[in-house]
Amino acid sequence: MKIVVTGSLGNISQPLTQELVAAGHAVTVVSSKTDKQAAIEALGATAAIGALEDSKFLTDTFGGAEAVYCMIPPNFATPDSRAYYRAIGSSYVQAIERSGVQRVVHLSSWGADLDKGTGFILGSHDVENMLNQLPDVALTHLRAGYLYYNLNNYIGMIKGQGIVGSNYGGEAGIVMVAPADIAAAAAEELTTPAAPGPRVRYVASDERTPNEIARVLGAAIGKPDLKWVAFGDAQMQAALEQRGMPAPAVASMIALGSSIRSGALRQDYDQHHPHALGKIKLEDFAREFAAAYQRA
Template sequence: MIVVTTPTGQIGGPLVRRLLDRDKEVRVIARDASRLDDTVRERVETVEGSHDDPAVLDKALPGAEALFWLVPPNPRAPSAEEHYLGFARAGAAAIARHGVGHVVGVSSAGHGWPTPAGVLSAAFAMDAELGTSGAAYRALSMPFYMENLLRQLDAIRGQGAFSLTCAGDVPLALIATRDIAGTAADLLTDRSWTGQENLPVFGPDRLTPDGMAEVISQELGRPVTYRRMSVDDYASLLRSRGAGDRTVKDVTEAFAAQDHGIYDADWAIAEPTPTDFRTWCREVLKPAVDTPAS
């Protein structure tokens, strides 16, 4: 039995389908089971609730051989680290209690970074806590998600531009979430691995944001440019949307660490995943841009 958290998310959803395609027994923990696709719901066991709840974990983990762990975002949490550790403490205790042998967690690249990195540091703290469970553990260590660009569909459609806080002429490490799901599926189904390690998961490109804009322009058939936003301007944008000071700090520290190379050491040793940025733009971004905004 393989247990999957966040089974309706952009990683957990594709992961569940991959596991079912391999005829694996899957049990999911879902906060809202009604969001599961009908074709998935009829083929999985479902435990409804949140996986920071020990009672929910005690329903989900009996008989589990492997667990996929992802902490859902919560911008209203007092801090990113408190949020991640709240889940991880409940998870580590339950994993040990039920003798789950293998755990695959969604983390960030950059373990060992010497200065605070906000949300990324919170993920590192989660990994350390899950490691206390005694299970074999792989922290999938990722850089910038290509899917983050989907949050800027209106700007890409209407302004022909997208914005990040990093320099336009410095390569930005990227990953497609479907490749995260693929890596997780391989680990969860072939459990010959042991020990606790961080596993860098990076796409094959070495594109700068300016280069990304060129690829997007070619695939969309219209000009799209990259506009750099300062970290201070991004902080002001977050505050205008109601974010509190700690949330702003957690996010801007992460972006500052990204700008200063937190991903570089892992990028140098990562085995490239299959999905390049051009393919992702053609198969994911373009259909999303071409779909009229509701």
């Protein structure tokens, strides 16, 4: 098959590309950075260098493809994250329509079913709805959980304050996922025929609470008494502002944490639980976390 992968050589797109190439597919990888071309070609793929916002570039790149993997790179600095998502989503819609691609796999997020109160995830909600309007396209939304590597953002807090903390904690249910498990699900979807129309597939590797996460990470770094502390929204907002995070990003972080705390973020996940969880568990990631902790 001829398959286009967006996301350059990111945490998901690189292992996805490697898996598809190893299976004998002709893969084109989209990147905005010219300096990635050699590395993309070293994987046995073709590089297409251009911007995701450029619908003509995407249309040309998608031409002749049998399947496309669409993702939107995170941009926490943008003042309007929903507008950023919609701009790239619109570019995808135009390119898919004009190129005639029939199979699309879109990287989305748990909580994308909700139309308010989820911060950054509202962008994924918007793009899902935009893509759902495409006629005669077999479309799969991969709703991925909380990416393990985001836990690395707490390394500074652990070193500085001896805790992990957010505006949720205790026994809140967190759906976690490894990039490699997302890549495996994406590869399966891209290469499996599907009927026209949208469908949702949740992708998760593990289900844990903040208390469990703190215990596992603490054991891995030699701090068995590590605790996850639940902050109030105002306390967390002040801390994020002190770190210099832009106001829109602060508001999104608070909203996202609140939706985890209330359980709203995972309600649809619980109703449409994946048949099987991925292979990589929190304890597996904890070894990577410990290595990153020692390097920091």
